Amino acid sequence: xxxxxxxxxxxxxxxxxxxxxxxxxxxxxxxxxxxxxxxxxxxxxxxxxxxxxxxxxxxxxxxxxxxxxxxxxxxxxxxxxxxxxxxxxxxxxxxxxxxxxxxxxxxxxxxxxxxxxxxxxxxxxxxxxxxxxxxxxxxxxxxxxxxxxxxxxxxxxxxxxxxxxxxxxxxxxxxxxxxxxxxxxxxxxxxxxxxxxxxxxxxxxxxxxxxxxxxxxxxxxxxxxxxxxxxxxxxxxxxxxxxxxxxxxxxxxxxxxxxxxxxxxxxxxxxxxxxxxxxxxxxxxxxxxxxxxxxxxxxxxxxxxxxxxxxxxxxxxxxxxxxxxxxxxxxxxxxxxxxxxxxxxxxxxxxxxxxxxxxxxxxxxxxxxxxxxxxxxxxxxxxxxxxxxxxxxxxxxxxxxxxxxxxxxxxxxxxxxxxxxxxxxxxxxxxxxx
Amino acid sequence: xxxxxxxxxxxxxxxxxxxxxxxxxxxxxxxxxxxxxxxxxxxxxxxxxxxxxxxxxxxxxxxxxxxxxxxxxxxxxxxxxxxxxxxxxxxxxxxxxxxxxxxxxxxxxxxxxxxxxxxxxxxxxxxxxxxxxxxxxxxxxxxxxxxxxxxxxxxxxxxxxxxxxxxxxxxxxxxxxxxxxxxxxxxxxxxxxxxxxxxxxxxxxxxxxxxxxxxxxxxxxxxxxxxxxxxxxxxxxxxxxxxxxxxxxxxxxxxxxxxxxxxxxxxxxxxxxxxxxxxxxxxxxxxxxxxxxxxxxxxxxxxxxxxxxxxxxxxxxxxxxxxxxxxxxxxxxxxxxxxxxxxxxxxxxxxxxxxxxxxxxxxxxxxxxxxxxxxxxxxxxxxxxxxxxxxxxxxxxxxxxxxxxxxxxxxxxxxxxxxxxxxxxxxxxxxxxxxxxxxxxxxxxxxxxxxxxxxxxxxxxxxxxxxxxxxxxxxxxxxxxxxxxxxxxxxxxx
Numbered sequence: 001x002x003x004x005x006x007x008x009x010x011x012x013x014x015x016x017x018x019x020x021x022x023x024x025x026x027x028x029x030x031x032x033x034x035x036x037x038x039x040x041x042x043x044x045x046x047x048x049x050x051x052x053x054x055x056x057x058x059x060x061x062x063x064x065x066x067x068x069x070x071x072x073x074x075x076x077x078x079x080x081x082x083x084x085x086x087x088x089x090x091x092x093x094x095x096x097x098x099x100x101x102x103x104x105x106x107x108x109x110x111x112x113x114x115x116x117x118x119x120x121x122x123x124x125x126x127x128x129x130x131x132x133x134x135x136x137x138x139x140x141x142x143x144x145x146x147x148x149x150x151x152x153x154x155x156x157x158x159x160x161x162x163x164x165x166x167x168x169x170x171x172x173x174x175x176x177x178x179x180x181x182x183x184x185x186x187x188x189x190x191x192x193x194x195x196x197x198x199x200x201x202x203x204x205x206x207x208x209x210x211x212x213x214x215x216x217x218x219x220x221x222x223x224x225x226x227x228x229x230x231x232x233x234x235x236x237x238x239x240x241x242x243x244x245x246x247x248x249x250x251x252x253x254x255x256x257x258x259x260x261x262x263x264x265x266x267x268x269x270x271x272x273x274x275x276x277x278x279x280x281x282x283x284x285x286x287x288x289x290x291x292x293x294x295x296x297x298x299x300x301x302x303x304x305x306x307x308x309x310x311x312x313x314x315x316x317x318x319x320x321x322x323x324x325x326x327x328x329x330x331x332x333x334x335x336x337x338x339x340x341x342x343x344x345x346x347x348x349x350x351x352x353x354x355x356x357x358x359x360x361x362x363x364x365x366x367x368x369x370x371x372x373x374x375x376x377x378x379x380x381x382x383x384x385x386x387x388x389x390x391x392x393x394x395x396x397x398x399x400x401x402x403x404x405x406x407x408x409x410x411x412x413x414x415x416x417x418x419x420x421x422x423x424x425x426x427x428x429x430x431x432x433x434x
Numbered sequence: 435x436x437x438x439x440x441x442x443x444x445x446x447x448x449x450x451x452x453x454x455x456x457x458x459x460x461x462x463x464x465x466x467x468x469x470x471x472x473x474x475x476x477x478x479x480x481x482x483x484x485x486x487x488x489x490x491x492x493x494x495x496x497x498x499x500x501x502x503x504x505x506x507x508x509x510x511x512x513x514x515x516x517x518x519x520x521x522x523x524x525x526x527x528x529x530x531x532x533x534x535x536x537x538x539x540x541x542x543x544x545x546x547x548x549x550x551x552x553x554x555x556x557x558x559x560x561x562x563x564x565x566x567x568x569x570x571x572x573x574x575x576x577x578x579x580x581x582x583x584x585x586x587x588x589x590x591x592x593x594x595x596x597x598x599x600x601x602x603x604x605x606x607x608x609x610x611x612x613x614x615x616x617x618x619x620x621x622x623x624x625x626x627x628x629x630x631x632x633x634x635x636x637x638x639x640x641x642x643x644x645x646x647x648x649x650x651x652x653x654x655x656x657x658x659x660x661x662x663x664x665x666x667x668x669x670x671x672x673x674x675x676x677x678x679x680x681x682x683x684x685x686x687x688x689x690x691x692x693x694x695x696x697x698x699x700x701x702x703x704x705x706x707x708x709x710x711x712x713x714x715x716x717x718x719x720x721x722x723x724x725x726x727x728x729x730x731x732x733x734x735x736x737x738x739x740x741x742x743x744x745x746x747x748x749x750x751x752x753x754x755x756x757x758x759x760x761x762x763x764x765x766x767x768x769x770x771x772x773x774x775x776x777x778x779x780x781x782x783x784x785x786x787x788x789x790x791x792x793x794x795x796x797x798x799x800x801x802x803x804x805x806x807x808x809x810x811x812x813x814x815x816x817x818x819x820x821x822x823x824x825x826x827x828x829x830x831x832x833x834x835x836x837x838x839x840x841x842x843x844x845x846x847x848x849x850x851x852x853x854x855x856x857x858x859x860x861x862x863x864x865x866x867x868x869x870x871x872x873x874x875x876x877x878x879x880x881x882x883x884x885x886x887x888x889x890x891x892x893x894x895x896x897x898x899x900x901x902x903x904x905x906x907x908x909x910x911x912x913x914x915x916x917x918x919x920x921x922x923x924x925x926x927x928x
Contacts (some may be wrong), residue, residue, distance in 0.1 A: 306730075
């Protein structure tokens with residue numbers, strides 16, 4: 001891979017080194033983990049929009065689609081709390097190894113693993129659900145490992161007194177995710193069809209999308225904040241949780257969090273997801289015929305068409321990929337935030353994504369792509385955001401600082417490009433005069 | 435005006451080398467030369483768009499230095515560009531006086547402007563309302579507006595760069611009348627054209643450029659087609675075209691009553707046999723490019739069918755048609771033929787990649803091998819396979835555009851203006867390549883506006899006029915005269 005977009009890597013390194021120099025807390029394991037997670041989320045939408053930018057188009061609807069997919073996810077999940085009357089519904093409570101198993105009678109909503117069961121004596125996480133005819137048997141694990149399991153079981157077994165339990169119930173988060181992703185893919189398909197077959201301008205189509213999806217998100221949620229509450233703990237812990245830990249030398253000493261020279265930092269699953277998406281995108285763009293065709297289409301649509309390339313299908317594909325990744329990011333953002341306000345969530349995110357893509361080496365004229373550069377672009381913006389906080393610059397400076405840094409990055413690239421273009425011309429002149 | 439030993443160097447090219455010429459008052463001086471001979475650069479220097487590296491300009495014997503087009507206009511020199519420099523959304527009068535509007539206290543004097551604009555428009559034979567919007571005029575009308583604009587700025591020297599390249603025959607006549615009347619009023623004209631017929635009719639003197647140098651001048655009585663060509667080409671024409679008689683084989687391209695959208699009343703039927711080289715001649719706008727694009731499947735026909743080796747093509751399905759063995763080297767390689775910013779290799783394999791042995795994976799080894807073969811076979815002069823096509827010369831770009839299709843071994847190769855913007859040496863190589871392909875049994879159908887090319891290369895020529903085939907000439911019957919008559923539609927009217 002050619003590093004035509006060297007500027008962004010230099011900028012990223014500069015931001016990291018300078019901020020760490022002024023404030024060691026930047027190297028704190030928690031901060032690094034948070035930065036990786038944030039970069040992953042913004043990186044996903046940036047790679048999505050990179051596909052569209054490569055075709056010479058633009059997608060302005062990403063931020064709104066993030067809000068809409070979050071709202072759809074929550075609406076779809078249909079999180080409800082049920083009060084369960086002990087005497088009428090709990091038929092049996094037994095100890096199974098270290099856990100408690102509660103059998104519930106019929107007419108209960110779909111209780112999921114990871115849900116909570118709240119009783120006067122404490123909270124329990126539902127570890128698994130087994131259906132037994134019309135009844136359900138819940139295996140519970142106590143919220144805190146230290147609390148005496150036997151005592152909790154005993155409190156559940158207190159017969160004779162009317163005790164109310166609260167059970168949260170909802171549809172499977174995996175099902176909801178699948179629906180959201182499918183919906184977003186359809187939205188992208190619609191964008192692509194309007195642009196490729198309908199010959200409408202990408203800017204206009206996705207600008208209308210920006211307005212419409214934001215509006216739909218507010219209508220669907222009645223313009224109120226939506227969130228998980230205490231539901232789907234298992235799903236959230238898994239998605240937001242660490243995949244593995246990696247050692248980073250000196251980070252502990254710089255941040256003052258430990259004296260060991262190796263600090264273990266948790267690498268979140270979202271980072272793994274971004275890596276996987278990047279790998280697939282890389283294979284598509286640089287190792288497959290389709291990627292070559294996509295770049296050709298972006299550079300000169302007419303020439304691609306005259307060479308027998310299915311330009312319309314590729315355009316539709318690019319918009320579908322972009323919207324689907326926006327939907328995926330929407331779910332992950334929701335997991336990160338736990339609640340979201342449909343009128344503001346994801347605002348401006350399309351611009352962050354576009355900025356990252358352009359900084360990373362995608363030309364808005366189309367035909368030029370990059371993947372690592374785009375991720376670096378997303379990382380620069382998250383690091384800058386954090387730096388503003390850590391260096392004690394006021395929050396109100398956020399946009400100014402990010403704007404100036406982006407401008408510097410673009411300027412650097414442009415200067416490098418012009419110098420190399422001049423060298424190329426000179427080389428050509430020399431070759432011809434020989 | 436006098437140009438004295440002007441030189442100009444661009445990165446990589448010596449565009450002009452000590453070129454001199456002199457224009458007398460009330461004279462039409464034609465400047466001719468092949469593409470890349472330096473005509474346009476010379477005109478730009480004369481009109482102040484670019485400064486010369488060496489040499490000087492004199493106006494009425496006084497040396498002048500134009501820093502900008504504005505300086506040149508103030509000095510009485512106006513350039514009428516190939517692509518017109520007009521604001522299409524403004525009115526005719528506003529265009530004539532753009533930047534020099536008559537005004538009082540900063541306010542526009544619209545009536546005054548319209549009155550004076552009418553005067554100048556009449557001088558160029560345009561009887562139109564100066565308030566009308568420019569985009570309602572035809573291209574020819576817009577060109578006349580540009581001339582009126584030059585006159586309104588008191589131009590004494592008008593430089594016209596390929597003024598008839600997009601005009602119809604009637605519009606060309608009208609332009610000639612205007613040029614003649616300007617000459618009578620003492621305005622000097624520098625007339626740049628490829629069309630030697632026009633030059634013969636119009637010019638008082640001819641100045642020939644070749645490879646950025648003066649290559650001879652012709653006085654009025656010496657202006658004659660062959661004399662001009664031999665000075666432009668610098669060698670004998672008969673050796674230039676490597677034509678050998680072919681033995682046509684089976685029909686490879688069979689166009690059956692194809693009805694183009696641009697000419698709905700005239701179905702077109704034609705056949706090209708294996709080993710045959712067939713030219714499509716005609717004036718600009720006769721529908722030649724449309725015909726090739728309709729056969730190729732980029733444009734949808736209203737009716738009719740196209741068969742390649744007996745298999746029918748599908749309209750609008752370029753991809754499948756290419757797989758059936760048809761290929762089209764387009765007229766405008768920058769906008770429809772090549773990815774100019776991409777490498778030679780990416781361009782060469784673009785149309786074949788999806789059918790390559792490793793597809794849908796891209797095999798770098800395969801790409802390198804086939805590109806290397808093509809570079810050698812076509813004699814593409816490039817530093818390496820990764821060189822961006824934009825840095826190559828026009829001739830080498832065209833070789834890449836052709837190579838892209840040769841990789842597919844097409845049975846039918848269509849070429850639209852195969853040597854436009856190509857230097858002489860590369861032209862010859864392209865002709866040799868076409869000959870070799872025909873000898874291998876490829877059916878070749880090419881469109882060309884260059885008479886010599888048609889006469890030199892074709893076994894047979896189809897002449898188009900206003901969307902239909904006006905006639906067909908076998909090689910023995912081909913002559914410039916016969917071609918021109920068919921192209922002008924005279925035979926049809928009789």
